[in-house]
Amino acid sequence: MIREFSSADVLFIASAVRWTLILSAIAFLGGALGGLLIALSRTSHSRALRRMAAGFIQVFQGTPLLMQLFLVYFGLAVVGLPINPLLAAAVALTLHASAYLGEIWRGAIEAVPSGQTEAATALSLSYRDRMRHVILPQAMRVAIAPTVGFLVQLIKGTSLASIIGFTELTRAGQIINNATFKPFLVFGTVAILYFILCWPLSLLARHMEARMRRAITR
Amino acid sequence: MTEHAIIMRAVNKFYGDYHALVDIDLTVERGERIVICGPSGSGKSTLIRTINQLEPIQSGTITVDGVELTAGGDNVAKVRQDVGMVFQSFNLFPHMTVLENCMLAPMKTRKTPRAEAEATARRYLERVKIPEQAEKYPAQLSGGQQQRVAIARALCMKPRIMLFDEPTSALDPEMVKEVLDTMIDLAREGMTMLCVTHEMEFARAVADRVIFMDKGLIVEENAPDAFFGSPKNERLKNFLGQIA
Ligand SMILES: Nc1ncnc2c1ncn2[C@@H]1O[C@H](COP(=O)(O)OP(=O)(O)O)[C@@H](O)[C@H]1O
Numbered sequence A: 001m002i003r004e005f006s007s008a009d010v011l012f013i014a015s016a017v018r019w020t021l022i023l024s025a026i027a028f029l030g031g032a033l034g035g036l037l038i039a040l041s042r043t044s045h046s047r048a049l050r051r052m053a054a055g056f057i058q059v060f061q062g063t064p065l066l067m068q069l070f071l072v073y074f075g076l077a078v079v080g081l082p083i084n085p086l087l088a089a090a091v092a093l094t095l096h097a098s099a100y101l102g103e104i105w106r107g108a109i110e111a112v113p114s115g116q117t118e119a120a121t122a123l124s125l126s127y128r129d130r131m132r133h134v135i136l137p138q139a140m141r142v143a144i145a146p147t148v149g150f151l152v153q154l155i156k157g158t159s160l161a162s163i164i165g166f167t168e169l170t171r172a173g174q175i176i177n178n179a180t181f182k183p184f185l186v187f188g189t190v191a192i193l194y195f196i197l198c199w200p201l202s203l204l205a206r207h208m209e210a211r212m213r214r215a216i217t218r
Numbered sequence B: 001m002t003e004h005a006i007i008m009r010a011v012n013k014f015y016g017d018y019h020a021l022v023d024i025d026l027t028v029e030r031g032e033r034i035v036i037c038g039p040s041g042s043g044k045s046t047l048i049r050t051i052n053q054l055e056p057i058q059s060g061t062i063t064v065d066g067v068e069l070t071a072g073g074d075n076v077a078k079v080r081q082d083v084g085m086v087f088q089s090f091n092l093f094p095h096m097t098v099l100e101n102c103m104l105a106p107m108k109t110r111k112t113p114r115a116e117a118e119a120t121a122r123r124y125l126e127r128v129k130i131p132e133q134a135e136k137y138p139a140q141l142s143g144g145q146q147q148r149v150a151i152a153r154a155l156c157m158k159p160r161i162m163l164f165d166e167p168t169s170a171l172d173p174e175m176v177k178e179v180l181d182t183m184i185d186l187a188r189e190g191m192t193m194l195c196v197t198h199e200m201e202f203a204r205a206v207a208d209r210v211i212f213m214d215k216g217l218i219v220e221e222n223a224p225d226a227f228f229g230s231p232k233n234e235r236l237k238n239f240l241g242q243i244a
């Protein structure tokens, strides 16, 4: 039974945007925390920590996000947790974001000249104070543009959660398409909504990158 | 109170296979001013960087103000609070104002209250003759001004020993004097100082002892008059000929 594509369908799709946003926010905040730990581990003096963080990054950058989603989704059942698409998608995307943000931020920390660490160390500042007051504020300036760029990737990446049955924007489109069979109209609407979410962020990232480049060449 | 500021005994330092410091023995008295010179790569920076353990050593002992660096515990942190360091490349924190640069370490490591840290910072900025730059960022200052801020920043920790690693080498010639004058003032006030520098005028004016290093060894050391007037080592003679 095929029905018309109505304004109610557009509303249904548009309201699924909030799940895309919620999933993106969880993954980004979780990934920021995880990414900071990964970046600090990668730049630490402990070889064991560096190795572990490097291994984590390699695994999550070297396998498709979809496989990570599947593994977490079915893995939840294996460890006796109820199968929950939101939980699975949130966990998988958080791990994914941790790896990528960790790598971006490692580079940003390493871009701070070593003289900064030396001066802070000579002033007897502890590791914590060095990071917090000297290194991270400077690394942040370098990291902010690629971080926003990654956020755009992450928002688009949440569309894969539709495959494990989580009703975010893409899956809402699929549901409406199954009922109306107007793929161009439906997925065109979905694509426009993604674009509205991502485009301002892309602009922001490009703007910040240009500002960074000017600051460096100044 | 021990009488010696720094005691280095049989100190050896390796970078991988490279023997950067070879059996260094050096005793520095309180209030003594020492100038270290030598060709590039001879281990001058490495030597003074072992004193606050920016570079760890592989054997030997270093005792600073009666605290043995290698003995573990929080000895390294204690020594670093007592030893100020000034670098060739200034290494000011670019995201902080001059004043914030000077207040950070006292507030964080000595737990000095903000008002007191600020008063101290302003006092030392006055002493290095740039009180009016307190609210500026490092990038807005000349090289000579930046280096004087770096000296003030180190002094705000009230160190008993100051280490200088070629503090004027990165400066335009016209700014060398203002930094050397600041260092001479400091020497006159009785600060214990170890300065890696090739400014021989400075060495003659303030040094109690001049040390010549070559290939990781202390090759010759003497009072400035004898050091410059009657050098014994061939390489030192050569070296003095080159920089004169
Ligand atoms: N971090 C390092 N890793 C490897 N070798 C180093 C390092 N730092 C210095 N060296 C080497 O140790 C030697 C002494 O260096 P340094 O103390 O900086 O000399 P100087 O200050 O007298 O020019 C040089 O040959 C230099 O290449």
Ligand SMILES: [Mg+2]
Pocket (backbone or CB within 6 Å): B044, B045, B046, B165, B166
């Ligand atoms: Mg050097």
